[in-house]
Amino acid sequence: MRLILLTLLLLVNLEAKSFFGNSTQAETSKYIDNLKDLIISTQKTRGLTNSYLNGNVAAMLLVYANRDNMKKAIGNMESFSLASDPVINSRATAISTALIKLNHRAFKQKPAKSFSDYTDQIGQTLMLAQSVSKRFAKDLTPFAKESSSLMMESMLPMTEFTGRLRGLGAGIAAKEKVTKDDKQQIEALIYQLTNANQQLQVQLNQIISKYSDKLPSSINTELASINTKVKKYTELAQKRLLTNPSKVNPDDYFDEGTDLISAIIRAYNTLDQAMLKDSKGWF
Template identity: 25%
Template sequence: MIVALSGMIILLFVLVGIQLSISRKKHKEKVMATLRMVAIIKRIIGLSQKHRGLTATYLQGNNSVAGELYEIRQNIEALINDANQFALTTSEARWEAYLDHWRRLESTSMQLTPPESFKQHTSLIETLLYLLQDVAEHIEFAETDQSLNEAHFLWREFPQLVEYIGQARAVGVATATKGESSQIDKVKLGYLCEKINLMSDTVFNKLNQMTKVSESDQLNQAKQACIQLVSLINEQLILPVKVSIANQEYFAIASHTMEQCNTLLDNELSAIVTRFSD
């Protein structure tokens, strides 16, 4: 009787252990799928931001970017197909809203006015930024790694910083293409410079506070790139009566700043993926 009872207790512990192991495995798979989806959405955001910037210069008469715009749309389509493989994405209402908006913008973007194009692209990207947050929140941090609670800014403030830089790239490249800065352009760029300064301080301070920052050199480079971009916007686009900086030069500098920030962000997201892969 005692032997049989002992055997049952041992069997119970074994079954509980197996169930816990299965639960942990399923949870780990869910987290990994979520992180893969975050990476896809982030990539779509980056391509959408580039599409906005190049469309701005196209609508100001720079037809040479038409081929690159077509390539960006093809790449976005491939990423949409990848995203549609995830039930997590297709169950999100914002994903459906994004698809509907993108289909309409994709077919009309080359015929819009520059202000309407900027407005439509920025609204589209805003939907994607909220979608990024929604998908990332599916990770149940409290049940996995408590230290990840401090990483929320990686899909909130950090992508928003990159978006402010992207907006400044789009407005600035259009301004450089037409060779003059209207009062509306100056106000928009001044507002974006202020946002970049404030958000970069928030993001870089949080990165400094994290126990593991991928590369301190990269952090300093990204910080300096933001400072230099804001200085360039003020000196070359806001203060002068006539804008002399070439649109390609400005686009490259703003894109470099975005790349510096995205490298940092990608490294931190990769570190989270590695943590869950162990």
């Protein structure tokens, strides 16, 4: 009788957990964690470089610190087996090479050029993230497939909208004036960030509802925090930065953007850890 009950229990949970661990899912989880670190440190490097080139000399040391974080993330990515995949390897190597060259010349460029070059490389890294998610999707559980797709295609792009809003805004605050072009760019980013947040609220709530047994209750608080901070930061940009930039401290403005990105990353990390846990089987 006990044997029958045990068999039934295993059958009920078979879809939720495999008998054996999913090594590809575990590797994917660890790889995209460091890919996230590369994107975040590159975004900080871009924004701080823009602030420095617009007159905020105090930002220089922080630029070098975040360049070191970029190198660390790249080194970690190269240590995983996913890095041997020809498509992933080719794209990651191209990004790494381009970032090294860009870091050497960034301080010698005009602010707009430097910002644009970093943005291009972040775009390439976001494309790499989506490639990783799609390339190994067939080897992931349904929960991991949906979570990684949300992380790569919604959450990381959302950090980029915030990062650009943060970097451009810090530059505007540092030079204490806003041009017509600045205003158009900031307003466009506010629109993109607001829309991205609305989509994230819907998509992540769906995952929470569908896979509540795989996620900690903290994910609800983390999602609500993102919503609150998006509203706060977009109001700061629209109502204060664009109307009176000389009254906005560039470092404080940058820190507010970092606070929002950190909130997004907390939810990202929760999903990533749940995805890693989900990769572990019965044996």
